[in-house]
Amino acid sequence: MWSFDMDLMGLALPLAYAVVLATSLYTFSTVYRKRKAARAANLAPWFPTHLQRNVYLSLLHLEPQEKQPKVPNSVLRAALLRRAVEDIHRIIKIRTAKQACSTLLQRGSVGDDLWQRFQRAEKDMEEELRDVVMEANALGSNWGQIIFQSAHEIASNTTLRQRLEEIQAQTDAEKAWWEGQRAAIEKELLAGSDNDNTVSKGKSPAPKSATSDEEAVLVEAISTSTPAVSIPAIPATPAGLKKKKGKK
Amino acid sequence: MSEQDTFTQLPLQMDPQTKAISSIGPSSRALTAELEALNNMHRSLLTLDTPFGFPPPPVPVHPKRSAMVTKFRDSGNDHFKKGKFPDAIKHYTLGLQAALSRPLWEPGQLCREEVTGLYSNRAQAHMGLRNWPQGAVDAEASVEAKKMGNAKAWWRRGKCLIEMGRLEEAKVWVKRGLEIESGEKDLMELMREIERRAGRAE
Numbered sequence: 001m002w003s004f005d006m007d008l009m010g011l012a013l014p015l016a017y018a019v020v021l022a023t024s025l026y027t028f029s030t031v032y033r034k035r036k037a038a039r040a041a042n043l044a045p046w047f048p049t050h051l052q053r054n055v056y057l058s059l060l061h062l063e064p065q066e067k068q069p070k071v072p073n074s075v076l077r078a079a080l081l082r083r084a085v086e087d088i089h090r091i092i093k094i095r096t097a098k099q100a101c102s103t104l105l106q107r108g109s110v111g112d113d114l115w116q117r118f119q120r121a122e123k124d125m126e127e128e129l130r131d132v133v134m135e136a137n138a139l140g141s142n143w144g145q146i147i148f149q150s151a152h153e154i155a156s157n158t159t160l161r162q163r164l165e166e167i168q169a170q171t172d173a174e175k176a177w178w179e180g181q182r183a184a185i186e187k188e189l190l191a192g193s194d195n196d197n198t199v200s201k202g203k204s205p206a207p208k209s210a211t212s213d214e215e216a217v218l219v220e221a222i223s224t225s226t227p228a229v230s231i232p233a234i235p236a237t238p239a240g241l242k243k244k245k246g247k248k
Numbered sequence: 249m250s251e252q253d254t255f256t257q258l259p260l261q262m263d264p265q266t267k268a269i270s271s272i273g274p275s276s277r278a279l280t281a282e283l284e285a286l287n288n289m290h291r292s293l294l295t296l297d298t299p300f301g302f303p304p305p306p307v308p309v310h311p312k313r314s315a316m317v318t319k320f321r322d323s324g325n326d327h328f329k330k331g332k333f334p335d336a337i338k339h340y341t342l343g344l345q346a347a348l349s350r351p352l353w354e355p356g357q358l359c360r361e362e363v364t365g366l367y368s369n370r371a372q373a374h375m376g377l378r379n380w381p382q383g384a385v386d387a388e389a390s391v392e393a394k395k396m397g398n399a400k401a402w403w404r405r406g407k408c409l410i411e412m413g414r415l416e417e418a419k420v421w422v423k424r425g426l427e428i429e430s431g432e433k434d435l436m437e438l439m440r441e442i443e444r445r446a447g448r449a450e
Contacts, residue, residue, distance in 0.1 A: 049256065051282050057255040059269065062262070069264055077302050078290035079269075082282070139302070146305040153306045156356035160393065161348060164363065167389045174381035178412060 043113055046121030047090055052083040053128070056135075077139050084132050084151035085158075087125070092155075094122060292351060303353040310354075317347045317362050324369060333376040340370040364393035368401040375404060384408035391425075399429040406438050415446050 056079040064070045101118050104110045133144035258279065259272040268287050271279055298304055320343030327336035347362040367390035374383035387405035391398055402425030409418035422439050429435060 051278060054256045054258050055260070055269075055279075055282060055286065058258040058260050059262075061257065062260060069262075071262055072267060074293055074301055075262070075267055075269065075286075075290050078286055078293050081293070081303070082286050082289055136302075140300045143300070143302045147302070149306055150303045150353040153354065153356050154352040157350075157352045157354075157359060160356060160360060160363075163392050164348070164389050167385060167392055171382060171385045174385055178381045181412065 040116050040120070043117045043120070046117050050086065052079070052086040055079055056083045073139055080132065080135055080139060081147065081151060081154070084147050085154050087128060087132060088148065088151045088155045090125060094125060303351070306353060306355045309358060313346060313350055317343050320346060321366060321369070328369065328373055328376070331376070333373045336373040337370055340366050340373065344370070360393045364390045364398060364401070367393065368398070368404065371401065371404045375408060380408040380411045384412070395428055399425070399432045399435060402429060403434050403438055406435070410442060410445065415442055415449070418442050419446070
């Protein structure tokens with residue numbers, strides 16, 4: 001009997017120790033997890049706000065008011081297609097970033113935060129795609145199967161057209177620059193005898209003309225204001241001569 | 249919880265007649281641009297003659313526009329062969345307009361193929377008229393549409409740049425071309441010409 005009491009008293013201390021340890025571990029883990037979750041939720045999203053998605057959902061929830069009829073399905077389809085196009089851009093961005101991101105993470109070059117943000121973006125993207133397919137099926141029978149094909153073509157066509165427009169927009173500046181050049185060359189040919197002077201002058205700004213179109217315009221402005229300086233006078237002279245012959 | 253469950257309600261309104269969407273009150277530039285794109289998209293969707301009201305799958309393509317583009321290209325080529333460069337340019341330009349106004353959901357690859365040939369041919373016609381700047385720009389556009397297997401366009405811009413006396417630019421351009429079209433005879437010849445001229449200039 002005495003010995004049993006002794007045992008109870010002796011056990012109390014280790015038991016209390018175990019209880020304290022367990023509770024402290026539990027509190028630590030819950031608090032830590034909660035903080036981590038809160039931090040993950042507060043991380044900046046990978047992508048900026050999805051404007052197209054907001055437009056689509058706003059239109060979907062637009063209440064029919066006085067003399068404001070319900071938004072027709074054709075408008076909703078257009079808005080959904082715009083949303084799908086933006087999704088295509090985002091998918092491409094995620095796919096290209098994934099490889100780089102995981103490599104950087106393995107090397108420890110980027111923090112865990114970035115990887116978490118990335119994974120969340122990936123998960124959101126999947127949900128977004130599922131959502132768009134569902135909406136598409138609601139707006140047209142089996143549209144969900146092809147909406148992303150169409151969106152992909154729209155995305156690639158749009159970028160191609162933008163690039164081509166940018167390139168074609170240079171035409172006027174290039175033409176103006178070339179007119180200036182030609183005038184300068186003709187003047188130089190008329191001057192004729194003091195050719196040596198112009199050659200030595202022409203050398204210094206020559207590399208300038210060969211950098212970019214904006215600078216080309218700039219150079220043109222210089223060459224018109226100071227007609228003696230003809231920029232790529234040296235190589236252009238034979239071409240200019242030939243051209244004149246060709247015209248006559 | 250996540251962003252997927254919420255959205256921002258934007259202050260939008262619709263014109264009852266035209267069905268054009270606009271925003272109420274002041275709006276950001278991005279929103280204005282987006283709404284304009286949306287209205288354009290809506291208009292092009294309305295021109296569809298499919299029964300469902302959404303764009304058909306990219307393939308098969310409606311053959312009418314392709315035929316039109318081919319026709320313009322062929323007539324442009326005919327004029328070019330006869331040496332009527334301005335007429336050739338006109339026809340190529342019409343072909344380009346037809347190719348570039350193709351609905352956006354039709355295959356981008358097809359549009360690229362058509363556009364690259366037309367730009368390249370128009371560059372050639374411009375070169376026939378000694379319009380070097382236009383030729384250079386068109387050849388660059390052609391290369392933008394199709395980089396691989398487009399040695400002619402690479403060569404044409406290089407040539408135009410040389411003719412305009414922009415040797416440094418031409419050198420960079422032809423070098424880039426040779427990286428993609430390595431071993432192309434004409435391009436290598438052009439490179440030698442650039443070096444020869446550069447040597448003479450010094």
